[in-house]
Amino acid sequence: MELKSDTEKVILDAARSIFSEKGLAGARMQEIADRANINKAMLHYYFRSKDKLFERVFKEAFQEFWPQITKSILESGTVEDFLKRAIGSYVDLFMNKPYLPIFILSEVNSNPDRIESLIKEGGVQPQIIIEYLQDKMEQGLLKKMNPRELLVNVISLSIFPFAGRPLIERMIFNGDKESVNSFLKERKHTIFEFLKPLIIENH
Amino acid sequence: MELKSDTEKVILDAARSIFSEKGLAGARMQEIADRANINKAMLHYYFRSKDKLFERVFKEAFQEFWPQITKSILESGTVEDFLKRAIGSYVDLFMNKPYLPIFILSEVNSNPDRIESLIKEGGVQPQIIIEYLQDKMEQGLLKKMNPRELLVNVISLSIFPFAGRPLIERMIFNGDKESVNSFLKERKHTIFEFLKPLIIENH
DNA sequence: AATAAGGTTAACCATTTGGTTAATTCCTTT
DNA sequence: AAAGGAATTAACCAAATGGTTAACCTTATT
Numbered sequence: 001m002e003l004k005s006d007t008e009k010v011i012l013d014a015a016r017s018i019f020s021e022k023g024l025a026g027a028r029m030q031e032i033a034d035r036a037n038i039n040k041a042m043l044h045y046y047f048r049s050k051d052k053l054f055e056r057v058f059k060e061a062f063q064e065f066w067p068q069i070t071k072s073i074l075e076s077g078t079v080e081d082f083l084k085r086a087i088g089s090y091v092d093l094f095m096n097k098p099y100l101p102i103f104i105l106s107e108v109n110s111n112p113d114r115i116e117s118l119i120k121e122g123g124v125q126p127q128i129i130i131e132y133l134q135d136k137m138e139q140g141l142l143k144k145m146n147p148r149e150l151l152v153n154v155i156s157l158s159i160f161p162f163a164g165r166p167l168i169e170r171m172i173f174n175g176d177k178e179s180v181n182s183f184l185k186e187r188k189h190t191i192f193e194f195l196k197p198l199i200i201e202n203h
Numbered sequence: 204m205e206l207k208s209d210t211e212k213v214i215l216d217a218a219r220s221i222f223s224e225k226g227l228a229g230a231r232m233q234e235i236a237d238r239a240n241i242n243k244a245m246l247h248y249y250f251r252s253k254d255k256l257f258e259r260v261f262k263e264a265f266q267e268f269w270p271q272i273t274k275s276i277l278e279s280g281t282v283e284d285f286l287k288r289a290i291g292s293y294v295d296l297f298m299n300k301p302y303l304p305i306f307i308l309s310e311v312n313s314n315p316d317r318i319e320s321l322i323k324e325g326g327v328q329p330q331i332i333i334e335y336l337q338d339k340m341e342q343g344l345l346k347k348m349n350p351r352e353l354l355v356n357v358i359s360l361s362i363f364p365f366a367g368r369p370l371i372e373r374m375i376f377n378g379d380k381e382s383v384n385s386f387l388k389e390r391k392h393t394i395f396e397f398l399k400p401l402i403i404e405n406h
Numbered sequence: 407a408a409t410a411a412g413g414t415t416a417a418c419c420a421t422t423t424g425g426t427t428a429a430t431t432c433c434t435t436t
Numbered sequence: 437a438a439a440g441g442a443a444t445t446a447a448c449c450a451a452a453t454g455g456t457t458a459a460c461c462t463t464a465t466t
Contacts, residue, residue, distance in 0.1 A: 026228030112369040156363035
């Protein structure tokens with residue numbers, strides 16, 4: 001007895017995989033059906049239209065995307081702790097779901113309005129993070145700078161290597177997949193070490 | 204008397220604009236023709252097929268993308284100089300052509316093989332940069348770390364804010380386009396300041 | 407001015423694609 | 437086991453789309 005029928009789950013898995021590989025426009029309903037080992041009519045039976053199906057997949061992806069960093073604040077004490085958690089949760093997430101960054105970036109780009117509603121209902125609260133960082137800076141625990149800049153930098157360092165993986169793999173690692181993989185795995189630590197000098201010793 | 208006929212140029216401009224907005228799969232030949240104010244048959248007359256047209260647009264975009272950083276080395280003396288040039292040339296490029304990052308990232312993702320040939324014929328030489336950085340580190344002019352890591356970080360910080368602009372605009376700047384714009388404009392300096400501590404004073 | 411060649415257009419075509427439908431199977435409830 | 441509803445399927449449909457074609461226009465050369 002499951003909330004989602006097995007078929008529904010199978011469809012969502014297939015759809016997620018095809019949509020992130022080819023995008024909304026490039027995906028074919030028939031291909032999704034094939035990957036799910038199911039009749040194409042079932043897609044419409046469960047989700048009515050391609051757009052509705054995509055909307056669902058996108059929403060679920062987007063909701064995994066943002067909350068990480070907010071959560072890591074509420075659970076953390078020191079700045080060091082916060083940075084470790086923020087970076088760590090992103091890197092872990094993208095190691096497990098490498099399709100997420102480019103999927104979100106691509107689709108937000110071709111239809112920016114799509115996230116408007118998700119941001120509102122999703123409770124995205126960047127303000128909390130900005131204020132947290134500003135606090136720590138004023139307390140002299142973090143190098144003073146534009147907190148938005150720091151936030152963007154942390155996100156850039158955490159996300160870009162995953163979004164740009166195919167490029168990085170070919171242009172910087174000469175196509176050596178294994179090297180790239182361990183490089184990405186280590187990111188959790190290297191990004192933190194890279195940012196560590198921003199933390200001011202408490203004494 | 205031009206090398207490229209006026210029509211050819213008009214088509215390429217329209218194609219670039221549509222392709223970067225909607226991607227290869229999402230773009231419509233009719234829409235490209237409309238934006239170029241010409242008959243759809245002209246697209247095929249000049250470029251034979253949608254794929255050929257896309258290939259051309261993508262190639263031109265990709266060739267703008269990479270050489271920047273390599274060039275900035277050959278022309279620069281000190282490490283400080285190098286960082287300034289590398290970051291500056293990227294930020295300038297993306298301020299003028301904001302569609303570039305996401306366009307390249309998206310299309311490379313949905314067809315990674317596409318860049319194989321371009322990398323070879325395009326003379327992409329990451330080795331030069333890696334070695335340059337390693338040299339400087341060994342000379343004690345740059346903080347010691349994995350040079351590939353540093354390279355990826357510089358690229359991440361330079362590119363991501365442009366690739367993720369729609370996201371950043373809505374999630375971190377509450378939709379205030381003007382703020383985002385000046386934020387991005389200042390990036391040239393802020394990224395450099397951010398990385399400056401890596402440079403070791405020469406004395 | 408006649409001619410030829412390239413540029414341009416409207417109409418057309420075959421295929422692909424999202425979506426529908428009506429019939430069939432499966433499962434649960436009585 | 438009969439019935440009724442949900443799940444599933446094959447066949448089908450209309451619209452969209454990349455691409456073609458044949459006629460027409462423009463321009464430069466003689």
